[in-house]
Amino acid sequence: MARGKDKGLKSTVALVPCSSYDPERVYQALKQGLSLIGGIEKYVCREEKVLLKMNLVREADAERAVTTHPVVVEMLARILAEEHYIDVSAGDSGGFGSSVRSMERLGMREELTKYGCRMAPFDEAVRTEYPQGIHAKEFMLARDVTEADALISVCKMKTHALEHITGAVKNQYGCVQGKHKAAGHTRYPSAESMARMIVDLNLLVRPRLYVMDGIVAMEGNGPTSGDPVPMNVLLLSTDPVALDSVFARLVYLDPEAVPTEVAGAQMGLGTWREDDIDLVTPDGPLSMLSAVKKYGKPDFRVNRKKGKAEGIMNTVTFLRFLKPAPRIDADKCRRCGVCVESCPVEGKALRFSKGRDHPPVYNYRKCIRCFCCQEMCPHKAIYVRGRR
Ligand code: SF4
Ligand code: SF4
CATH class of the missing domain: 3.40.50.11440 (LarA, N-terminal domain)
Structure with a gap:
């Protein structure tokens, strides 16, 4: 075979x-x-x-x-x-x-x-x-x-x-x-x-x-x-x-x-x-x-940037802070909580800290940038952007 x-x-x-x-x-x-x-x-x-x-x-x-x-x-x-x-x-x-x-x-x-x-x-x-x-x-x-x-x-x-x-x-x-x-x-x-x-x-x-x-x-x-x-x-x-x-x-x-x-x-x-x-x-x-x-499709929207020294970016907390991070579009968020449930970090790196009437809030110090929240959001409310 x-x-x-x-x-x-x-x-x-x-x-x-x-x-x-x-x-x-x-x-x-x-x-x-x-x-x-x-x-x-x-x-x-x-x-x-x-x-x-x-x-x-x-x-x-x-x-x-x-x-x-x-x-x-x-x-x-x-x-x-x-x-x-x-x-x-x-x-x-x-x-x-x-x-x-x-x-x-x-x-x-x-x-x-x-x-x-x-x-x-x-x-x-x-x-x-x-x-x-x-x-x-x-x-x-x-x-x-x-x-x-x-x-x-x-x-x-x-x-x-x-x-x-x-x-x-x-x-x-x-x-x-x-x-x-x-x-x-x-x-x-x-x-x-x-x-x-x-x-x-x-x-x-x-x-x-x-x-x-x-x-x-x-x-x-x-x-x-x-x-x-x-x-x-x-x-x-x-x-x-x-x-x-x-x-x-x-x-x-x-x-x-x-x-x-x-x-x-x-x-x-x-x-x-x-x-x-x-x-x-x-x-x-x-x-x-x-x-x-x-x-081929030259205008296909995909991230074409090569990662730079990501090993270091992940081990040094300060540098990790500069990495692209997930963000929530408040207008699209329906407060379903799937993102919070999906976060694999112990103690969660995003929570409904302002209550269920508001979108969840990220703690970027805890966030490991795995993007599980972005992947699992059923309402297209999470996107990934650089810190600036
Ligand atoms: S999964 Fe999406 S819609 Fe649901 S609470 Fe999180 S950001 Fe809002
Ligand atoms: S990117 Fe990963 S670690 Fe950060 S909040 Fe989303 S699920 Fe949690």
């Missing part, structure tokens, strides 16, 4: 144009993409227990581009059913709420049932040791992940306040069960340390295949409060670093500015280097330059 990138060989990324979530179009595009990388059977056996690991960061309607679009997951389930895969499920562990409820809100129950695909609840944690981890040696994984034989990571093309983008590599953080994700933010508070931990996690759970929903991406205040923007592509690869590097280039972002790209290459998960990537499309091979010209 082929797995990941073979040493010395180039990584292949399939780019398939697809401009709508019409199920038939997505189905055909996925079939083309899978065939370009050698067919699903090259990576997953029919008898294996397959988990489609989506991005369900939190409950939202499909049009908001917060989650992997349900049609992409449903059409993958359809392809697997047609190929006689016998044990297939789909799910994720979001940061807040139930993943089954998220899938129901996306209207997935009926379609998945039609293709014999179960909804995985990700509701139970299993302590999983990983002694060979370079940065992280233990994870609290969802049982649905530990019991799966083969993961297919079905990620979403989105911006991310901490890691610039969330795509193929970052998607695996949802393998960590529910509230245990918050603990990860306090243990790995900088973008770089978080990225290294996530790369270890990828090396542990080793998805066989990564499929990125970039038909409609999220730009701006991602990963949950940004704006949907059509990018009209599906990307498929066995190398998540290569896949994310194509995403980055399409939005005019230097892969070296992305902590998960840098850590992914350093730790042997994959490559972001253009010379090491074969980009293939239904019309034949394509140079990165041509792909960017044809499918």
